[in-house]
Amino acid sequence: MKHLTVAVFFASVLGYSAMAPAACSPTSDTSGLSVNPAALADLKAINVDEAFIWTSLQATSKPETSGCWASPTGNSDKQILSVGVQQWNFGQNSLQPILRLFQARPGSVTVIKEKMPLYGERFFSDGCKRLSGPLQMKGYISTISQACFDFISSHYGPGRSGLMPDFAAEVTALFESPLMKQIQVDEFSRNISSHKKDLQNFFGAHPTPLDIKWVIDITTQQGGMPALSDVNRARQIFRNLRDDLKQADLGRTIDWYGSSCGMSDAVGVGREHGDCGYNVPRMKAYISSGAWRTQQDVVDLLLLTRTKSRTAATQSGIYQANCFERRAQIALGCGMVGGLAIPCSFFAGDRGKLALASQQ
Numbered sequence: 001m002k003h004l005t006v007a008v009f010f011a012s013v014l015g016y017s018a019m020a021p022a023a024c025s026p027t028s029d030t031s032g033l034s035v036n037p038a039a040l041a042d043l044k045a046i047n048v049d050e051a052f053i054w055t056s057l058q059a060t061s062k063p064e065t066s067g068c069w070a071s072p073t074g075n076s077d078k079q080i081l082s083v084g085v086q087q088w089n090f091g092q093n094s095l096q097p098i099l100r101l102f103q104a105r106p107g108s109v110t111v112i113k114e115k116m117p118l119y120g121e122r123f124f125s126d127g128c129k130r131l132s133g134p135l136q137m138k139g140y141i142s143t144i145s146q147a148c149f150d151f152i153s154s155h156y157g158p159g160r161s162g163l164m165p166d167f168a169a170e171v172t173a174l175f176e177s178p179l180m181k182q183i184q185v186d187e188f189s190r191n192i193s194s195h196k197k198d199l200q201n202f203f204g205a206h207p208t209p210l211d212i213k214w215v216i217d218i219t220t221q222q223g224g225m226p227a228l229s230d231v232n233r234a235r236q237i238f239r240n241l242r243d244d245l246k247q248a249d250l251g252r253t254i255d256w257y258g259s260s261c262g263m264s265d266a267v268g269v270g271r272e273h274g275d276c277g278y279n280v281p282r283m284k285a286y287i288s289s290g291a292w293r294t295q296q297d298v299v300d301l302l303l304l305t306r307t308k309s310r311t312a313a314t315q316s317g318i319y320q321a322n323c324f325e326r327r328a329q330i331a332l333g334c335g336m337v338g339g340l341a342i343p344c345s346f347f348a349g350d351r352g353k354l355a356l357a358s359q360q
Contacts, residue, residue: 048207096128
């Protein structure tokens with residue numbers, strides 16, 4: 001696929017306690033892991049093979065976890081706790097099924113005792129695996145119990161992870177265990193399969209790893225795909241514009257993001273880290289470079305991102321800018337989300353950083 005961006009991620013290092021690993025377990029390390037043959041057979045319909053799955057999993061993990069298997073984070077985006085290559089979370093009720101799948105596997109009891117000696121029992125409590133019943137926390141759609149929420153929130157802390165180091169270290173150790181890595185691979189494959197129809201409807205018979213990464217992020221973090229009729233309408237309108245009006249339309253999209261990001265009640269945009277100030281000039285540099293004229297896949301994902309972001313209605317839309325910058329980073333391959341930056345090769349100010357990184 002034609003793509004101008006070189007994504008080099010400068011990850012921050014969490015201040016883990018002595019029990020934490022010195023560095024994360026990277027998703028590039030797939031030793032001992034496998035893709036379910038039944039999943040592969042099902043995905044042949046959209047030309048997805050095993051190599052494609054590994055490539056897509058690693059591509060998905062880069063913006064989500066800096067390319068790691070775990071990288072737990074707290075409640076800065078109102079997801080209560082997020083962890084794993086797809087950042088499964090309690091906020092959207094996507095983490096509970098992962099815990100259930102893990103606990104159903106032979107050997108899970110031993111792994112929990114070994115990797116989570118302090119917090120494993122409560123982390124795998126019925127309340128933290130709850131998927132039905134009346135909602136117990138005001139302002140959340142999560143089905144976990146109030147007791148589970150109180151347990152998790154008691155371990156919120158400072159720093160980028162938003163978690164206390166000892167708790168973050170145990171969750172990390174669990175998600176870096178071979179058994180949980182295999183659960184993640186299985187669920188990642190299942191997720192692609194479950195959205196096979198969406199991928200075909202939105203992107204045709206040959207979705208790219210970039211398309212899959214975008215779909216997985218939107219369905220995990222924002223509850224589902226935008227309406228296909230809305231997307232097709234946006235595509236048709238854009239397609240019919242003159243070239244100069246297309247560029248103006250993309251520029252106004254960035255203006256909308258910049259305005260939304262800068263509003264006093266916007267949440268999840270890492271204002272304290274400067275997401276808005278970092279992203280706007282880089283996004284505008286991409287538009288003014290004219291690269292979008294030959295990168296129709298990037299433009300298409302920006303249109304889909306704009307369409308979906310404007311439907312983010314949680315707490316009257318205060319997460320719309322966050323939704324946009326997350327998926328725009330996927331489309332462009334660079335940008336800042338929550339203060340974590342991926343330099344942009346098309347932005348003059350970042351080229352020195354990229355050149356330095358390539359020499360290391």
